[in-house]
Amino acid sequence: MLNRQILRLVAPALLLATAALAQNGRVRVLHASPDAPNVDVLVDGVRVLQDLPFREYSEYLSVPAGRREIRVNVTGTSTTVLQATPEVAANTDYTAIAVGYAGGRQPALDILLLTDDNRAPAEGQIRIRAVHAAPGAPNVDIYAGTPFEPLERLTPALTNVPFRAASGYLAVPILTYHLRVAVAGTQNVAISTGRLPSWGGMVRTFVAVDSRGGGAPFEILVLPDRF
Secondary structure, eight states: OHHHHHHHHHHHHHHHHHHHHHTEEEEEEEEOOTTOOOEEEEETTEEEEEEEOTTOBOOOEEEESEEOOEEEEETTSSOEEEEEOOEEOTTOEEEEEEESBSSSOSSBOEEEEEEEOOOOOOTTEEEEEEEEOOTTSOOEEEEEESTTOOGGGOOOSEEEEOTTOBOOOEEEESOOBEEEEEETTSOOEEEEOOOBOOOTTOEEEEEEEOOTTSSSSOEEEEEEEEO
């Protein structure tokens, strides 16, 4: 009898919690500004991330649906370096990337907000997306091949990609890949990842970023959208 009473008490609470979660979106944050200090991130005035350094990213954070105020402050201060009020949709995932330069150079510091698609890939495939978030790099071509396959034998998966651009999700077979980023229209490789193994169900976002302070050497960060 006691178990039934407990169940009657717990079940409504679980339903309310499930309903509340259904009204939330999810947002993760990547710090990709090469000359910005470590930052705190606040949503509607509440600090949700602390001391996030350059080239680091958060897990997905549950955020209530609706128009939200996102502020990026210099860590431990009330100095706001970025502010945005995006509309967050329920049951939708986002990646917010701090891009550009904080110290007065162009392109200036800004937030690049991407809508993520974390649906499972078709059987035998993975899905990948590329983002150009390196302000010191020119437009680029992106090649995806097997490890150390000669570049001249490959056709670029994406061409003439400018700063702040993000591709759609590309469905590709499960393989071990080697991504290379070249200056657009040339085979001058700016970034080379080496071996990138993949497995069924995987969704990844590849983000090109500057070195600390800006400029080369450039690097690709791999964000795990879905395992």
